Amino acid sequence: MNQETSGLLQMVKLIKNWLESQGIAGKWSVCLTNIIMVIFVILVSWILYIIVKRILIKSMEAFAARSKTKWDDILLKNKVFERLIRIVPALVVHAFAPAFGSYQVLIQRIAFCYIIFIILLALDKLLDTVNDIYSNFEVSKVRPIMGYLQVLKIIAYVIGSIVIIGILLNRSPWFLLGSIGAASAVLLLVFQNSILGFVAGIQLTSNNMVQLGDWIEMPKYGADGEVKEISLHTVKVQNWDKPIITIPSYALVSESFKNWKGMEEAGGRRIKRSICIDITSVKFCTEEMLERFEHIQYIKEYIEDKKKEIESYNEEKGIDSTNMVNGRHLTNIGTFRAYVENYIKNHPKIHKGMTRLVRQLEPTEKGIPIEIYVFVNDTVWANYEAVQADIFDHIMAVIPEFDLRIFQNPTGYDLKNIQMEYMHGDSAGKA
Structure with missing residues (x-):
């Protein structure tokens, strides 16, 4: 018996003798002695934990503030030392265990x-x-080590679990490893889904791939909605039309899915839509058109600047501007594109810190696509759709002002008009 254990037993004996001197004897004195010791151990553990935490954390914060390296800041950010400090109460309990007699070993x-x-x-x-720390180096983009670290975590947790079970059962960890090895084939067969789900759960959590409340899309399983439950074997998703879809947990790791959380966190929802302009309506702007465009607020300054720029260029190059083919001239489609850019720029519901782009795509059999690529600053679905509809309502209504036409396949109405014109012309010819 060492000196520390002897001192603890002496302390227990003193408390018990004092209780007996107060008229408390037998089992009650033993019970109260244990209660007093438990309270004492809790107080000592708590006081030592607070002292060590304040000293160690403050020392590390001061060291990190003076240091020029980043690794110490990352250690503090990830709270590595705060977790290690939690060992202090356990060490105190372990040290005071002899005071509880037959319960010492447990x-x-x-x-x-x-x-x-x-x-x-x-x-x-x-x-x-x-x-x-590794992610701060350029090589991390080419050779990430997250997968290897996850394997180390799994190995560490498996070994730690075996050691803990061995300690509780008072058996050698090697004996447990041998037993598990002999039954591994049966265990893998019986608990295949559980093992896959467990490993998937670790990967989903460590990579922060999906959380409760995230909106995910997985067409293979018909999932397009909010994550309502994440369990060992399944992930439940409530679709936008309210049915519940169940997806195996490991499918979220082994297969591809779309998580809209990034869009919500960024604060912007993308609009990427085109309007096809009839190619036959594209032409150079005449003086009458330019005069009319100068009364449009969003492009007034653009028209004035462009006219000066083009006039200066044509004069410098000595271009005969009597023919519109010569030199530079504004076009109605280019002016329309400038209008849409300024309209989008001044729209209150468009995110100012994200990409804003109005571009002309390659012409197709359906005309010239003018694509609007912007982000709405409201990620709520209904609000986003309302903003998108409002923008395109305005753009489609304003297109005729630039002497342009939206491409549209012939409808019954168009065919009827053609027939009426033909009949009218035929009647006029006969007359």
Whole structure:
């Protein structure tokens, strides 16, 4: 018996003798002695934890503030030391275990298991820190190590779990490993889905791939809605039209799916839509057209600047401007594109910090596509659709002002008009 254990037993004996001197004897004195010791151990554990935490964390913060390197800042950010400090109460409990007599072995085993568990949690965060530090180097974009670190985490948790079970059962970890090895084939067959789900759960959590409330889209399973539940084997998704879709957990790791969380966090929802302009309506702007366009607020300054620029260029090059083919001239489609750019730029519902683009795509059999590529600053679906409809309502209504036409396949109305014109012309000819 060492000096520390002797001192603890002496303390227990003093408390018990004092209780007996107060008239409390027998089982009640033993029970109250244990209660007093439990309270004492809790107080000592809490005080030491607070002291160590304040000293260590403040020292690390001061060191990180002075240091020019980033690794210490990342260690603090990932709270590696805060997790390690949680070992202190377990060490205190382990040290005071002899004071509880026959419960000593059980208390020490539980305390030791807790210490191993805390070390595993700290190791988990330490590996995250290694990945964060590694991510600051250019090589990380070519050779990421997240997968390897996840394998190390799984191995660490498996070994830690075996050690904890061995301590609780008072068996050698090697004996447990041998037993598991002999039954591994049966275990893999029986618990195949559970193992796949467990590994998938670890990967989903570590990579922050999906969380409750995320809106995901997985066409293979017919999923297009909000994640309502994540369990060992399945992930439940409530679609936009309210049915519940169940997806195997491992499918989210082994297959591709779309998570709209990034869009919500960014604060912008993309519009990418084209309007096809009839090629036969594209032409150079006449003086009458330019005079009319100068009264349009969004392109007034554009028209004035462009006219000066083109006139200066044509004069400098000595171009005969009597023929529109010579030199530079404004076109109605280019002016329309400038109008749409300024309209989008001044729209209150368009995100100012994200890409705003109005571009002309390659002509097709359906005309010249003018694509609007912008982000709405409201990610709520209904609001987004309303903004998108409002923008294109305006653009389609304003197109005729630029002497342009939207391409549209002939309808029954068009054919009827053609027939009426033909009949009218035929009647006029006969007359």
